[in-house]
Amino acid sequence: MGKRLAKKVLVIGWDAADWDIINPLMEKGLMPTLEKFINQGVMGKISTLDPPLSPMLWTSIGTGKTAEKHGILGFSEPNATTQTIRPVSVTSRKVKAIWNILTHENYKTHLVGWWPSHPAEPINGIAVSDMFTKMDKSQESCPFRYNEDCIHPQELYDTFNNLRVHPSEITGSHIFPFVPNADKVDQEKHKWIQTISTLLSQCATVHNSATWILENKEWDFLGVYFDTIDHFCHAFMKYHPPKMDGIDQEEFDFVNDVVNSAYRYHDMMLERYLQLAGDDATIIIVSDHGFHSGVLRPKTLPNDPASPAFEHSQYGIIAMKGPGILKDERIYGASVLDITPTILSLFGLPVGKDMDGKVLVNAFDEKVVPEFIDSWEDVEGNFGMHPIEMRDNPWASVDAMNQLVELGYVEAPTEDNKENIKRVVNESNYYLALTYSFKKEYDLALPILEKLVAENPETIRFLMRLASCYQYMGNNIACRRAIEKLRTLDSKTIPHLDFLEGSLLLGENKIRKALEMFKSAEKSVPHFPNLHLQIANTYFKIKKFDLALGAYSKAFQINPDSPNVHHGMGVCYLRMDKYEEAIDELLTAVGFLHFFPAGHYHLGEALMKNGNYEMAEQAFLVSISQSPGNKRAHQWIIKLYKEYLGTPEKAIYHENFIKNNIKGTITIVSGLPRSGTSMMMQMLNAGGLEVLTDNVRQNDDNNPKGYLEFEKVKRLHLDNSWLQEADGKLVKVVAPLVMSLSNDYNYKIVFMLRDMDEMIRSQQKMLGKLDDGSKSSYPVALIEAFKKQLEKADIWLKSMPNVSFIYVNYTDVINSPEEQIENLNSFFDNELDTDKMLSQVDSSLYRNKSKELQK
Amino acid sequence: MSEDKKSEIPKFNIPIEGSLGLLALGAIGYIAWKKKREESKLKESNSTVNTEKDGKAIS
Numbered sequence: 001m002g003k004r005l006a007k008k009v010l011v012i013g014w015d016a017a018d019w020d021i022i023n024p025l026m027e028k029g030l031m032p033t034l035e036k037f038i039n040q041g042v043m044g045k046i047s048t049l050d051p052p053l054s055p056m057l058w059t060s061i062g063t064g065k066t067a068e069k070h071g072i073l074g075f076s077e078p079n080a081t082t083q084t085i086r087p088v089s090v091t092s093r094k095v096k097a098i099w100n101i102l103t104h105e106n107y108k109t110h111l112v113g114w115w116p117s118h119p120a121e122p123i124n125g126i127a128v129s130d131m132f133t134k135m136d137k138s139q140e141s142c143p144f145r146y147n148e149d150c151i152h153p154q155e156l157y158d159t160f161n162n163l164r165v166h167p168s169e170i171t172g173s174h175i176f177p178f179v180p181n182a183d184k185v186d187q188e189k190h191k192w193i194q195t196i197s198t199l200l201s202q203c204a205t206v207h208n209s210a211t212w213i214l215e216n217k218e219w220d221f222l223g224v225y226f227d228t229i230d231h232f233c234h235a236f237m238k239y240h241p242p243k244m245d246g247i248d249q250e251e252f253d254f255v256n257d258v259v260n261s262a263y264r265y266h267d268m269m270l271e272r273y274l275q276l277a278g279d280d281a282t283i284i285i286v287s288d289h290g291f292h293s294g295v296l297r298p299k300t301l302p303n304d305p306a307s308p309a310f311e312h313s314q315y316g317i318i319a320m321k322g323p324g325i326l327k328d329e330r331i332y333g334a335s336v337l338d339i340t341p342t343i344l345s346l347f348g349l350p351v352g353k354d355m356d357g358k359v360l361v362n363a364f365d366e367k368v369v370p371e372f373i374d375s376w377e378d379v380e381g382n383f384g385m386h387p388i389e390m391r392d393n394p395w396a397s398v399d400a401m402n403q404l405v406e407l408g409y410v411e412a413p414t415e416d417n418k419e420n421i422k423r424v425v426n427e428s429n430y431y432l433a434l435t436y437s438f439k440k441e442y443d444l445a446l447p448i449l450e451k452l453v454a455e456n457p458e459t460i461r462f463l464m465r466l467a468s469c470y471q472y473m474g475n476n477i478a479c480r481r482a483i484e485k486l487r488t489l490d491s492k493t494i495p496h497l498d499f500l501e502g503s504l505l506l507g508e509n510k511i512r513k514a515l516e517m518f519k520s521a522e523k524s525v526p527h528f529p530n531l532h533l534q535i536a537n538t539y540f541k542i543k544k545f546d547l548a549l550g551a552y553s554k555a556f557q558i559n560p561d562s563p564n565v566h567h568g569m570g571v572c573y574l575r576m577d578k579y580e581e582a583i584d585e586l587l588t589a590v591g592f593l594h595f596f597p598a599g600h601y602h603l604g605e606a607l608m609k610n611g612n613y614e615m616a617e618q619a620f621l622v623s624i625s626q627s628p629g630n631k632r633a634h635q636w637i638i639k640l641y642k643e644y645l646g647t648p649e650k651a652i653y654h655e656n657f658i659k660n661n662i663k664g665t666i667t668i669v670s671g672l673p674r675s676g677t678s679m680m681m682q683m684l685n686a687g688g689l690e691v692l693t694d695n696v697r698q699n700d701d702n703n704p705k706g707y708l709e710f711e712k713v714k715r716l717h718l719d720n721s722w723l724q725e726a727d728g729k730l731v732k733v734v735a736p737l738v739m740s741l742s743n744d745y746n747y748k749i750v751f752m753l754r755d756m757d758e759m760i761r762s763q764q765k766m767l768g769k770l771d772d773g774s775k776s777s778y779p780v781a782l783i784e785a786f787k788k789q790l791e792k793a794d795i796w797l798k799s800m801p802n803v804s805f806i807y808v809n810y811t812d813v814i815n816s817p818e819e820q821i822e823n824l825n826s827f828f829d830n831e832l833d834t835d836k837m838l839s840q841v842d843s844s845l846y847r848n849k850s851k852e853l854q855k
Numbered sequence: 856m857s858e859d860k861k862s863e864i865p866k867f868n869i870p871i872e873g874s875l876g877l878l879a880l881g882a883i884g885y886i887a888w889k890k891k892r893e894e895s896k897l898k899e900s901n902s903t904v905n906t907e908k909d910g911k912a913i914s
Contacts, residue, residue, distance in 0.1 A: 162889075163882055173872045204878050204885065211881025268879035276881075 041321025064340030282322030671752030676810030
């Protein structure tokens with residue numbers, strides 16, 4: 001066991017709390033307790049997961065694991081026994097939570113209101129489930145009792161029941177601080193007062209329960225969860241200043257301060273927790289996501305069960321204080337997955353290697369080295385969980401129940417129930433696919449989304465996510481098919497589809513077309529997240545750094561916390577030789593996201609160019625530790641050691657690493673004969689790439705500028721030992737042979753395409769078999785064979801992990817050389833001399849135009 | 856559960872109509888407010904009984 005850093009830990013969950021609301025309140029002195037709290041500890045933003053749905057996120061916070069592992073997939077789940085649906089329950093959680101682990105370690109462990117935590121688990125302390133605060137319609141009259149399963153141990157049920165606050169107990173004294181003119185509200189027309197009463201009573205029930213435990217019981221750990229801020233925001237954020245278009249002025253005047261009041265009330269409650277917990281406790285305040293305010297508030301919400309998530313923003317809050325925690329400092333790069341690993345370390349317990357989060361080591365004032373265990377799931381003993389017969393996989397149970405229905409053992413559910421269960425199963429599968437997509441496990445997301453779309457072909461969001469999944473997996477054809485289908489289904493999605501198609505085009509290095517799509521999307525959804533980032537990335541690719549910076553600034557206005565935005569701005573400044581500005585932005589980027597190899601790499605480059613050599617060394621070393629295969633980072637650090645730091649001995653390790661571990665890169669121009677491969681070789685050579693050629697094949701009338709070929713390529717399928725000669729160079733390989741390239745290298749392939757008719761005519765002419773115009777002379781079989789070769793090559797190009805490629809159409813190069821060169825330059829990371837490339841395009845050599853073009 | 860403890864009770868005002876501050880105190884505030892309301896109810900009902908005895912009108 002490691003060193004115990006905390007005597008006791010109090011975790012206060014504020015669903016949807018966001019610094020964008022808190023900071024202005026603190027500046028006005030309206031959240032004094034939280035302000036004092038963060039002065040005594042650390043604060044930062046915490047990144048959420050996708051989908052940002054609270055039951056899934058709070059389970060991730062409590063387990064350190066993503067949803068495909070913990071098994072909570074949305075708001076509802078099927079109740080296989082009754083063949084109905086029910087709110088998600090803790091019996092469906094597949095893994096141990098922090099309160100289970102602490103129970104096993106014999107700590108006094110309490111939990112109040114966590115979502116989901118019903119039925120209350122038999123932990124080593126008190127558990128008050130999330131259902132305890134909820135009240136169904138049948139219980140609207142006082143007094144009420146709820147299911148004893150809400151409380152563990154059940155003998156405390158009456159104690160807690162006496163702490164429950166009913167909405168009817170909320171008086172004007174509670175309401176007026178939220179709505180100063182509450183007495184003038186037309187309560188027939190507006191349900192504001194009723195909503196506030198319900199939310200306040202539920203909040204007070206949770207607060208009473210948690211404070212009663214702290215007042216009356218010994219404790220090592222208490223987790224208390226409030227959904228109140230989230231619910232206030234969903235109901236009243238549209239009235240929060242500045243006034244949104246379309247909001248009635250009178251309504252705005254009545255309730256524009258409700259959101260602020262909700263936060264202030266939480267500050268008041270926090271004061272009580274600080275009194276009760278004492279200075280020797282470690283206290284963590286955390287939210288699961290933020291909440292859009294200002295211009296990012298959606299004007300409308302889609303009509304689907306996950307629509308509340310559209311109001312949630314990417315970053316929530318984390319604040320932490322206690323013995324051993326830094327004071328008045330910011331922490332960066334926290335994720336909701338980090339809470340459980342951090343609590344384990346606070347108790348000196350090992351972190352599960354199967355957890356997805358990390359220990360927030362940068363919050364401590366001494367070096368903390370976390371200990372690890374393979375998995376807490378393998379540890380036996382009493383973890384305060386429900387007995388195995390109570391725990392089940394509700395999704396599997398539905399399958400089992402369906403089978404029993406089919407076998408005739410169980411009566412079939414009613415049509416309504418059947419429909420409800422199907423809907424809930426679809427939702428959970430959708431959220432599972434989103435979880436896989438978030439983790440970039442697209443191969444696991446794909447079959448789920450394909451099945452959902454097959455069964456629900458008209459459901460926009462399923463198809464939209466499938467299209468994105470295809471895009472990430474590089475299946476552009478399927479992605480475009482999905483986009484086309486979506487365009488016929490709902491015109492409201494068009495801006496998002498333009499964005500998606502623009503991203504596809506950008507991935508294909510079709511810069512101008514991509515920009516057109518993004519600009520089209522911008523007209524309809526100017527505040528669409530990531531749109532300006534993509535526009536900026538596009539300008540960056542074509543070295544228009546001023547325009548890129550302008551677009552990054554727009555992205556910054558929407559999301560000032562995006563590490564990608566700061567990284568983009570930093571690299572722009574770097575390329576503009578503004579090193580101080582670059583360093584500032586890149587430091588911010590890696591501050592927001594520590595695991596960011598490209599960020600550290602560019603920071604190293606900026607520091608080096610600015611003469612900060614020691615700091616540059618550190619940045620490169622971090623980048624290399626995060627991405628050991630980055631050859632350029634090794635090359636920079638070798639240069640640094642040899643030329644600037646006077647420590648050439650340190651360079652040896654990196655030289656050997658490159659030699660032994662990093663594959664070389666060969667650039668290939670490929671295509672069928674007479675598709676413009678020689679012209680492309682000339683262009684790239686002029687652009688600055690070194691060509692591997694033996695000049696055995698000399699120029700002739702068919703190719704007056706020369707072929708730039710290498711004889712050994714012809715035997716590539718028999719002997720590829722010469723490839724080492726091509727390392728770092730450009731070589732021409734005819735299409736059918738491209739599949740014989742070995743896996744020992746990375747390849748950048750420019751694949752030439754040309755109208756098949758033109759290509760065949762050109763080949764025939766070259767061979768002296770001039771087309772006499774008769775049908776019999778047209779080589780149909782040959783064309784079919786070539787088409788098959790192109791199909792095979794296409795499959796190979798897309799399937800090889802060591803291959804990046806770009807298709808270039810010969811006719812496009814002739815007709816719009818600037819645009820094609822721009823695309824090529826983007827593919828080669830802007831390292832080509834585009835003016836010299838342009839000089840190589842000679843339209844007079846375009847001699848075998850298709851009949852279409854000759855007209 | 857044997858590990859009960861006694862925590863310090865803060866001093867606070869308890870208006871009969873309650874207040875956000877009282878609610879923010881948590882269990883101790885809520886219990887005290889509830890008690891105050893019950894006492895007030897009792898007082899009210901006692902005063903009603905007394906006025907009935909006095910033969911005055913019931914408001």
